[in-house]
Amino acid sequence: MSFEWPWQYNFPPFFTLQPNVDTRQKQLAAWCSLALSYCRHHKLYTLDVMEAQESPVFNNKKIERKLSMEAIQVVFEELRKKGNLEWLDKNKSRCLVMWRRPEEWGKLIYQWVSKNGMVNSVFTLYELSNGDDTEGEEFHGLEDWMLLRSLQALQTEGKAEIITMDDGKGVKFF
Amino acid sequence: MDRFSWSNGLLEINETLVIQQRGVRLYDGDDKAKLDVGVALLSTHRLIWRDVKNHECCIAMPLSQIVFFEEQAAGIGKSAKIVIHLHPVPANKEPGPYQHSKVSYIKLSFKEHGQIEFYRRLTEEMNQKRWESTPVSQPIHTGTGSQAGKTRAVGIVGIERKIEERRKETDKNISEAFEDLSKLMVKAKEMVELSRSIANKIKDKQGDITEDETIRFKSYLLSMGIANPVTRETHGSGTHYHMQLAKQLGDMLQAPLELLSPEDLVNACKMFESLKLPLRLRVFDSGVMVVQLQSHSEEEMIASALDNVSEKGSLTAEEFAKLLGLSVLLSKERLLLAEKMGHLCRDDSVEGLRFYPNLF
Numbered sequence: 349m350s351f352e353w354p355w356q357y358n359f360p361p362f363f364t365l366q367p368n369v370d371t372r373q374k375q376l377a378a379w380c381s382l383a384l385s386y387c388r389h390h391k392l393y394t395l396d397v398m399e400a401q402e403s404p405v406f407n408n409k410k411i412e413r414k415l416s417m418e419a420i421q422v423v424f425e426e427l428r429k430k431g432n433l434e435w436l437d438k439n440k441s442r443c444l445v446m447w448r449r450p451e452e453w454g455k456l457i458y459q460w461v462s463k464n465g466m467v468n469s470v471f472t473l474y475e476l477s478n479g480d481d482t483e484g485e486e487f488h489g490l491e492d493w494m495l496l497r498s499l500q501a502l503q504t505e506g507k508a509e510i511i512t513m514d515d516g517k518g519v520k521f522f
Numbered sequence: 523m524d525r526f527s528w529s530n531g532l533l534e535i536n537e538t539l540v541i542q543q544r545g546v547r548l549y550d551g552d553d554k555a556k557l558d559v560g561v562a563l564l565s566t567h568r569l570i571w572r573d574v575k576n577h578e579c580c581i582a583m584p585l586s587q588i589v590f591f592e593e594q595a596a597g598i599g600k601s602a603k604i605v606i607h608l609h610p611v612p613a614n615k616e617p618g619p620y621q622h623s624k625v626s627y628i629k630l631s632f633k634e635h636g637q638i639e640f641y642r643r644l645t646e647e648m649n650q651k652r653w654e655s656t657p658v659s660q661p662i663h664t665g666t667g668s669q670a671g672k673t674r675a676v677g678i679v680g681i682e683r684k685i686e687e688r689r690k691e692t693d694k695n696i697s698e699a700f701e702d703l704s705k706l707m708v709k710a711k712e713m714v715e716l717s718r719s720i721a722n723k724i725k726d727k728q729g730d731i732t733e734d735e736t737i738r739f740k741s742y743l744l745s746m747g748i749a750n751p752v753t754r755e756t757h758g759s760g761t762h763y764h765m766q767l768a769k770q771l772g773d774m775l776q777a778p779l780e781l782l783s784p785e786d787l788v789n790a791c792k793m794f795e796s797l798k799l800p801l802r803l804r805v806f807d808s809g810v811m812v813v814q815l816q817s818h819s820e821e822e823m824i825a826s827a828l829d830n831v832s833e834k835g836s837l838t839a840e841e842f843a844k845l846l847g848l849s850v851l852l853s854k855e856r857l858l859l860a861e862k863m864g865h866l867c868r869d870d871s872v873e874g875l876r877f878y879p880n881l882f
Contacts, residue, residue, distance in 0.1 A: 360836075360869040361878050371867050374882040413871060435638055444635075496634065500544055503574070 351389045354382055363413035365422060379415075379423045384432060388447040393491045396442050397424070444493070453498035457487050458507055461521045470511070472518045473499075523550035524623040525608050527616035529582035531572055533565060536656040540564045541643045545634030546571065549603070551625035562630055564643055567653040569606075581618055583608075585653055589678050593641055594629070602637040604630045604644070607678055626678065768793045806855050827860040828879060836869065836878045 356362040356378045366372040386405045387395070400406055400420060407414035415423070424443065427433035431449070436442040457476065461467060464481075475481070477495050482488045487495070499519050502508035508521050533539060546562035548555040548571055557579070563570040569588075573579035589607045596602035607627045632640070768790040791803035791813055805811050830845055831837045837845070839854035846853060857877045860866040867880040 356882075359878070359881060360871070360876070361867040361882075364868055364870040366867055366882075368861055368864055368867070368880075370864055371880055371882050378882070413869075434635070436635070438638060493634070497544070500574075500634075 351386065354378065357382065357408060358411055360411055360413050363408070363415050363419075365416070365419040376423060376426045380426050380430065380432070383423060383427065384445070384447040387445045391489060393445060393494060394436070394442060395445055397421075397440065446494070450494070450497035450501045453487055453490065453494065454501040454505070454507075456485075457498060458502055458521065460485055460487075467521050470518055470520045472513070472516060474516070476519070523548065523555050523620040523628055524611055524618065525587050525615070525628075526571075526581040526583045526618040526620065528618055529568075529570060529580050531563075531570055531577075531580040531582070534567070537565050537567045540566060540647055541640060543632065543634075543636040543640050544574065545632065545636070547631040547633060549629035549631060550620065550623050551627060552629070555619075555628075557619065559633060562640065564640065564647060566647060566656070569644075585647060585651075587612075588648060589682055591641075591644060591648075593637065601631045601633045602635075603632065604637060604641055606630070609682075610679075764790050764793060765797065768797055768799065806859075808855070808858075810851060810855060812852060812855075823856055824860045824863055824865055827856045828865045831857075831860075831866060831877055832879045836876045838874055838876050842877075 356375075362375065362378070366375050383405060387393070397417075397420065401414065401417060406420055421440070424433055424440075427445070428435070428443075432446050434444045434446070436444060460482070461469075471479075473492060473495055477488065477490045477492070487498075490498070496510070496517070499508055499510055502521075503510055506522065508519050511518050511520060542561055542563040544561050545559055547559045548557055557571075558573055558575065560571050560573045560579075563572065566585075568582045568584055570580065570582040572581075587608050589609055591604055591606040594603040594605050605627055606629070610626070630637075630640070764786070788803070788811065791801075791811075794801045794803060801813055801815060803811060804814055827842070830842060834841070834845075837857070839850050839857055842848075842857060843850040843853040848856075857866060861868060861877065861880075865880055866877045867882060869876045869878060
């Protein structure tokens with residue numbers, strides 16, 4: 349299914365950081381929403397800021413408009429404040445994008461586990477994210493750091509326990 | 523680690539949670555603490571740590587215990603850490619997991635990232651020191667009080683003392699500087715009284731402003747460096763010449779006038795309202811001044827700008843000027859005003875500055 353762009357994407361002013369405060373708030377909200385849906389659609393978990401400037405999200409070649417580096421940083425800061433983004437380095441060149449919060453992932457994983465009657469089984473992290481059994485599930489391909497956070501969320505709810513095994517981590521579901 | 527006390531982990535009234543981070547292991551100096559990996563919580567008042575599996579295992583330390591802290595970069599097989607240097611143990615400290623530590627520092631090891639944000643927030647809280655202004659019920663040691671009968675170690679405590687001295691010095695300098703300012707304020711007070719009395723007289727239309735008051739006012743302004751005060755008051759009872767000029771302008775706006783200095787023109791325009799003429803001098807945010815008919819309300823201008831832009835899809839200042847037969851300067855001011863009111867938005871690119879209806 350191809351990605352559906354929101355109407356703002358083809359509206360040239362969308363690519364200029366608006367000076368009017370109220371207008372800017374609405375503009376940034378739309379940008380955050382677009383960035384997150386795009387990452388969700390393409391299953392992107394990390395973003396490199398330099399690369400982002402050239403990616404279609406921030407660069408609409410059809411109307412010949414792109415978001416300036418300054419504006420991209422403003423959008424990223426908004427995402428960070430909302431808890432959807434975390435910087436990986438001090439220079440703010442790479443970031444983690446959480447278009448789904450760990451709690452939400454945890455819920456999906458647990459649903460799959462209980463649906464398949466696999467409660468009380470032990471899984472390695474690899475089996476969950478890359479196993480044949482989970483192919484077709486939304487969390488298939490989930491990156492390790494995100495998977496771990498999601499399992500921790502389940503652990504806090506008492507639905508799972510993360511265990512350390514010889515060659516890595518695993519998890520037991522209750 | 524002997525600075526920590528057992529805690530129930532509950533926040534006090536006035537205490538707010540700033541950030542929490544999972545996957546944190548504590549170190550007593552360079553050695554791993556005899557605790558598992560847990561959650562580190564930073565509040566406005568304390569640093570709290572709680573075991574993930576056993577929620578009852580929870581310890582806390584007041585932020586005032588912290589002297590300074592620094593980042594320790596991650597290495598191969600090693601997570602990034604924050605190293606926190608601490609004041610000596612206060613006498614009234616509640617019991618905790620450690621009776622006595624040989625060293626005065628702890629480390630927080632971030633096994634699941636988050637150290638950058640945690641460091642940033644910790645820096646903010648240590649700068650703001652919100653715990654000082656909103657005390658909580660649990661005893662909090664300030665760390666800078668004297669401890670009679672205990673010999674001081676040099677080093678960190680010495681640094682801390684220097685910081686305190688510098689702060690006192692800065693405070694003293696600021697207070698001295700403000701002494702001059704308070705003298706100025708006394709003078710200003712006289713001026714303010716006079717201005718107020720003049721303004722009231724104009725408002726109540728009671729009696730004329732005496733010549734004496736006018737002279738006093740002008741002399742104050744002169745001493746501040748305003749040579750030719752252009753005020754409504756002075757021109758409200760202004761010169762005969764400017765009054766005549768204003769009337770002429772009102773009657774025959776289009777007719778060619780003799781050579782006129784801009785200053786005289788502006789001064790005359792400022793009298794429109796007081797002479798009850800149907801013209802107004804309007805000053806935009808940018809400083810641009812225009813003469814416009816009184817009937818031209820702001821709403822009308824903005825509405826017509828929006829109509830024009832919507833009809834054409836988008837407009838530059840030049841295109842708008844041509845459409846209305848106005849100067850580019852004036853038409854740009856109108857577009858900017860409509861943008862300020864939220865009716866238009868802008869598209870700024872290599873092709874130039876263009877205005878669109880605000881569809882956001």
